[in-house]
Amino acid sequence: MAVLTAAGRRAAEGAGRGGRTTRGGGKRATRVPPVVLAFVLLPLLAEGFFVFWPALQGFYLSLTKWDGISAPQFIGLGNYREMIHDTVFHTAMLDTVLWLALFGGLSALLGLGAALLLQQERRGVGFYRAALFLPVVFSLTATALVWQAMYQPDGLINKTMSGLGLGSLTHPWLADQDTALYAVIVPALWRQVGYVMVLYLAGLKGIDPALYEAAKVDGATRWQQFRHITLPQLRSVNAVVLSVIIIDSLRSFDVVWALTRGGPYHSSELLSTYMYSAAFQSLRLGYGSALAVVIFVLAFGVIASYLIRAFKEAD
Amino acid sequence: MNTTPISPTGRRQFLAGAGAIGAAALMSGCVASSSSDGGSTSQSSGGSVALQSNLSSPQAKTAMEDLVAAYNKRGGAKAKLNTVASETFRTQLPTYLTSANPPDLLTWYPGSVADAYAKKGLLLDVSEIWAKGELAGYSDAQKKLCSDSSGAKVFVPATYYWWGVFYKKSNFAKWGVQEPKTWDDFISLCKTLKSKGVAPIGLGAGGDTPWVASAWFDYLNIRVNGAQYHRDLLAGRHSFDDPQVHKVFDKWAEVLPYFDPNGTALAFQDATTAMLSNRTGMMLIGTFFADAAPKDQLDDIDFFQFPIIDPSVPVAEEGPTDGYFASAHTAHKDQVLDLMSYLATAEAQEIYLKGSSGTALPTNPKAKDSGTPLVKKGRALIESAADVTQFFNRDSSDALQPTADTALTKFLAKPKEINSILTAWQRDAQKIWSQ
Numbered sequence: 015m016a017v018l019t020a021a022g023r024r025a026a027e028g029a030g031r032g033g034r035t036t037r038g039g040g041k042r043a044t045r046v047p048p049v050v051l052a053f054v055l056l057p058l059l060a061e062g063f064f065v066f067w068p069a070l071q072g073f074y075l076s077l078t079k080w081d082g083i084s085a086p087q088f089i090g091l092g093n094y095r096e097m098i099h100d101t102v103f104h105t106a107m108l109d110t111v112l113w114l115a116l117f118g119g120l121s122a123l124l125g126l127g128a129a130l131l132l133q134q135e136r137r138g139v140g141f142y143r144a145a146l147f148l149p150v151v152f153s154l155t156a157t158a159l160v161w162q163a164m165y166q167p168d169g170l171i172n173k174t175m176s177g178l179g180l181g182s183l184t185h186p187w188l189a190d191q192d193t194a195l196y197a198v199i200v201p202a203l204w205r206q207v208g209y210v211m212v213l214y215l216a217g218l219k220g221i222d223p224a225l226y227e228a229a230k231v232d233g234a235t236r237w238q239q240f241r242h243i244t245l246p247q248l249r250s251v252n253a254v255v256l257s258v259i260i261i262d263s264l265r266s267f268d269v270v271w272a273l274t275r276g277g278p279y280h281s282s283e284l285l286s287t288y289m290y291s292a293a294f295q296s297l298r299l300g301y302g303s304a305l306a307v308v309i310f311v312l313a314f315g316v317i318a319s320y321l322i323r324a325f326k327e328a329d
Numbered sequence: 330m331n332t333t334p335i336s337p338t339g340r341r342q343f344l345a346g347a348g349a350i351g352a353a354a355l356m357s358g359c360v361a362s363s364s365s366d367g368g369s370t371s372q373s374s375g376g377s378v379a380l381q382s383n384l385s386s387p388q389a390k391t392a393m394e395d396l397v398a399a400y401n402k403r404g405g406a407k408a409k410l411n412t413v414a415s416e417t418f419r420t421q422l423p424t425y426l427t428s429a430n431p432p433d434l435l436t437w438y439p440g441s442v443a444d445a446y447a448k449k450g451l452l453l454d455v456s457e458i459w460a461k462g463e464l465a466g467y468s469d470a471q472k473k474l475c476s477d478s479s480g481a482k483v484f485v486p487a488t489y490y491w492w493g494v495f496y497k498k499s500n501f502a503k504w505g506v507q508e509p510k511t512w513d514d515f516i517s518l519c520k521t522l523k524s525k526g527v528a529p530i531g532l533g534a535g536g537d538t539p540w541v542a543s544a545w546f547d548y549l550n551i552r553v554n555g556a557q558y559h560r561d562l563l564a565g566r567h568s569f570d571d572p573q574v575h576k577v578f579d580k581w582a583e584v585l586p587y588f589d590p591n592g593t594a595l596a597f598q599d600a601t602t603a604m605l606s607n608r609t610g611m612m613l614i615g616t617f618f619a620d621a622a623p624k625d626q627l628d629d630i631d632f633f634q635f636p637i638i639d640p641s642v643p644v645a646e647e648g649p650t651d652g653y654f655a656s657a658h659t660a661h662k663d664q665v666l667d668l669m670s671y672l673a674t675a676e677a678q679e680i681y682l683k684g685s686s687g688t689a690l691p692t693n694p695k696a697k698d699s700g701t702p703l704v705k706k707g708r709a710l711i712e713s714a715a716d717v718t719q720f721f722n723r724d725s726s727d728a729l730q731p732t733a734d735t736a737l738t739k740f741l742a743k744p745k746e747i748n749s750i751l752t753a754w755q756r757d758a759q760k761i762w763s764q
Binding site: 079081082083084101162166167186188189190191275277278279280291294295296297298 | 424427449451535594595736742760761
């Protein structure tokens with residue numbers, strides 16, 4: 015949109031100038047300069063080739079049976095029909111919802127909490143902010159490897175627990191179906207909280223201090239200030255945080271793959287890991303593509319509906 | 330979606346390309362990205378043969394470099410080695426073979442896996458080099474293993490290794506126990522070890538090596554039902570919920586209480602450490618585990634044959650063979666054949682074994698192995714076997730392996746649910762076979 019309006023304005027300016035110097039330049043005025051056209055069309059072409067075309071191909075693949083070697087075989091909605099009866103798909107779907115709720119919900123809550131705690135400029139607050147943000151800088155795959163070592167049967171976590179006299183609670187965390195998914199959420203959360211905190215800090219900085227002063231004059235309690243000033247003022251940041259959380263939840267893959275590969279026996283399977291293993295381990299690229307389409311529809315659906323609502327409220 | 334306007338070949342090529350790009354993007358993002366260029370399918374430049382290798386562990390990689398250097402020193406055709414991280418190689422192999430510019434020669438496995446690619450016309454027929462030179466002197470078993478289902482030779486073997494129940498000699502002496510021969514001996518050995526406060530059987534099917542559990546399934550199946558039944562089962566000619574397969578798991582359940590409770594939590598490297606530090610008594614593993622063991626401990630390591638369960642079943646062993654196949658679309662057919670004949674020579678295999686950890690065995694009957702007592706015992710084990718199986722994924726396909734991983738880890742955690750596990754396994758396997 016920005017490109018289009020800028021281009022339009024420049025074209026209009028050109029027309030104005032043309033009108034002054036030559037007569038009867040009306041025809042030329044409507045013509046868009048080739049440079050402008052190139053600025054619009056080339057990125058569109060690149061976007062089309064690298065984004066839209068593969069996306070359409072992915073959708074087409076989801077309607078086929080393809081092993082990556084022979085020619086894809088068109089089977090209509092067969093892959094989607096299979097999903098309805100695929101218990102692993104059901105597990106992956108449920109786990110993804112659980113992931114969205116736990117990973118998304120907790121990272122939003124903890125991120126907001128950390129931002130509120132660390133918003134005031136005090137001595138040493140920069141250190142704490144940096145410490146919380148630091149995990150974001152690390153590669154999640156590398157992070158996961160460290161966590162994997164800690165989760166080992168004789169790793170740091172179990173050793174610490176035995177040391178504290180909680181030996182009965184020690185556990186092969188990643189190898190037990192009851193704990194695997196939660197054990198994977200923790201490192202993901204550890205990283206995401208810092209990221210969400212920074213988003214909220216930026217939002218908190220943007221709130222006019224005069225609002226708080228006015229509230230104080232009116233005798234509002236801290237809770238009332240938070241409830242009636244901070245939260246409403248953070249609405250635009252909330253939209254960003256929500257989008258980020260949903261997208262990050264649905265594309266969470268690296269940490270799960272590095273820690274459990276969706277196992278043991280699919281108990282920590284997310285849609286993203288199931289898509290990967292269906293496509294590149296079982297070499298069922300058609301079914302994998304169908305799962306990718308489902309992920310796309312979910313992400314797009316949730317975000318689009320939220321954005322539409324947000325824009326309506328803004329109007 | 331309208332699909333008619335694009336010609337099938339054009340679309341296929343495009344899809345292959347799109348798949349490669351997508352896969353490469355995924356790989357670089359997530360799976361332990363290797364330093365080597367995993368996505369590229371390096372076509373040889375000029376006259377040299379591009380050899381794409383998955384032997385990425387340090388010792389094996391150096392050994393391959395030595396081997397290629399020795400070949401290049403001979404004059405004549407030249408080869409160029411491109412080593413790719415093994416996990417990347419595995420997932421990218423179909424892309425390598427179907428790309429417009431495939432690598433000329435690739436490391437992989439013979440048997441059913443190679444046949445699957447040969448059936449799609451992706452592998453070079455190398456029957457002519459098998460008729461002469463040192464390959465003509467290879468055993469009939471090797472000749473059969475390296476042929477596809479139409480009888481053409483598509484593979485050149487280089488090394489093989491064996492699986493066995495490995496243990497520490499000093500520990501067995503300390504505990505006063507002997508190598509078992511039969512299943513009953515084995516169970517009483519487990520009982521004795523457990524009474525001494527050791528977890529008798531280490532596994533190593535956790536982390537990123539869940540496939541190690543398949544060794545137990547393979548061995549129990551070839552001991553209870555025989556090698557032919559095993560191969561037929563893996564090829565989809567029997568069902569995983571057959572009563573015969575139930576019998577395999579009944580036997581497994583008898584020794585399940587003696588497995589290390591951390592068996593599905595530790596990768597085989599960590600399980601090796603657990604055995605070497607006396608926390609577990611023994612483990613069923615292939616000789617590749619020696620790469621993860623400290624050198625000074627190797628002399629203390631010995632193994633015994635997987636115990637015999639039914640004496641009427643011909644004794645088969647797992648002896649996975651590694652080697653090379655060539656792309657059918659190579660532009661350097663003559664050079665490739667020359668290199669493949671060289672790789673089959675005793676000279677080439679000895680160069681490789683000298684550089685690597687030395688626990689593998691050469692496939693060339695004239696080539697010398699590393700000569701340690703362990704290797705001699707291993708060679709005798711395979712040579713005395715009535716039949717040799719490869720391994721679960723090699724006797725079926727790489728795509729079937731994850732179905733086994735799921736079923737077997739679930740069995741190890743919930744042995745009582747065996748009926749539903751086997752039904753689910755058959756359903757998952759059916760999806761792969763019908764692919």
